[in-house]
Amino acid sequence: MAGFRNPLTDDFYKTRIQKREEDIRGPYFRDQTAIIHCMAFRRMKKKTQVFFSPQNDHVCTRIEHSLHVSTIASVICKALGLDVEMAQAIALGHDIGHAPFGHAGEKKLNELASSSGGFFHEVQSLRVLDRIENDGKGLNLTYAVRDGIVSHCGEEDDRSLAPCETPKDLDTIQKKGTIPTTYEGCAVRFADKIAYLGRDIEDAITANIVKIEDVPETIRDALGGKNGEIIDTLVNDLVHWSLRNQLIGFSDQKFDLITKLKRFNYDKIYKHEVLAKYIEYVERIIETLFEYLVHHVGEYQMAFELYRGDHGKLINRIGDYIERRQNAYPLGQFSPLRVVIDYIAGMTDDYALKAFEEITLPKPIEFVR
Structure with missing residues (x-):
């Protein structure tokens, strides 16, 4: 011992x-x-x-x-x-x-x-x-x-x-x-x-x-x-x-x-x-989320009112995520890629699937009477 x-x-x-x-x-x-x-x-x-x-x-x-x-x-x-x-x-x-x-x-x-x-x-x-x-x-x-x-x-x-x-x-x-x-x-x-x-x-x-x-x-x-x-x-x-x-x-x-x-x-x-088929699907989900989020975070940076005003719910949520964690993303060192990698890595399987569907599936038409 x-x-x-x-x-x-x-x-x-x-x-x-x-x-x-x-x-x-x-x-x-x-x-x-x-x-x-x-x-x-x-x-x-x-x-x-x-x-x-x-x-x-x-x-x-x-x-x-x-x-x-x-x-x-x-x-x-x-x-x-x-x-x-x-x-x-x-x-x-x-x-x-x-x-x-x-x-x-x-x-x-x-x-x-x-x-x-x-x-x-x-x-x-x-x-x-x-x-x-x-x-x-x-x-x-x-x-x-x-x-x-x-x-x-x-x-x-x-x-x-x-x-x-x-x-x-x-x-x-x-x-x-x-x-x-x-x-x-x-x-x-x-x-x-x-x-x-x-x-x-x-x-x-x-x-x-x-x-x-x-x-x-x-x-x-x-x-x-x-x-x-x-x-x-x-x-x-x-x-x-x-x-x-x-x-x-x-x-x-x-x-x-x-x-x-x-x-x-x-x-x-x-x-x-069986797993190989799922891997292709998973790669598409993560790459789609990555490209979508990097584009928006790169455009909005730390302008939180822009995230809140966006029509995309996923963008609203990642804006809230960044705003509450400004200690982790100092303004002078802000990296959209780093933010998005952190955000996607933190997703559950179910949340990633839901987010993917949210940004890729057509929205139903709402008829106002």
Whole structure:
């Protein structure tokens, strides 16, 4: 256990953007409550994990995935003697900046934002929590939680991790792939991977995209055939290997199986023709919204009376969004592209669909008698 000592000081990890006196909750539990009470967290219940705008209430959404990551990370940290409350806060906020329509939405936003450095949900999650939430004032989270969120990328192919030993200027991070400065952040990164591997298969079975028999027998025999079995196998492997090696990671055998399972999911689920059709539709929705909003925001800038006077309800709403978050969009640094990327990234699947229909479908003729 002695090996799991974070490299920076406890006081540094608890540093906030603005000083505040801590209360009876403690710094990391306070961060949890700030995250779960914010509007962006609530919207995750209507954001896709893999399957777009699902009609089946049992298919995983972004908020459910975040709760799964939180519980898995909690078990890992409890077993390793780490700070459970810190890990829970990181996990609850890790996907809060994710685009609508899952990774298809993120990929399209990244393409549209390429001229300004691209779009990465890890970076956007930190931006939402630091700059956009609370009417542009942010949630004033601790360094440890902010660092874990921006560094969480569960899609990275890490077999093991140790914390980065030098402090980072989190505001300068523009891409995914940075290493957390805490073991708790490392644990969340692995919990993210564990959470989606089996659940994506479970949802694909529900959607009749694959059958459990399609998963190679060697993987089923070693990891389990159900999501709960896969989680249990991988968590136990990670805990036992980590205790022996004083790093957070998987054994070679289980990591090899994880790699094979990820390949199965990619080939048989994420590239399935059913999802491919939806991806084309999603790309059209996001590109249409982007072009429409960039045009109007570029024209109206910070002239809020123009937004209010526009006949388009979507333009009325984005004008109100900007006006209430002027701290996030200083006049001298105002970027229509940045505003629109933030606004679209914050949409739920349902809201994006509604907004798309609003600006593309013909309006009914109103006969006045």
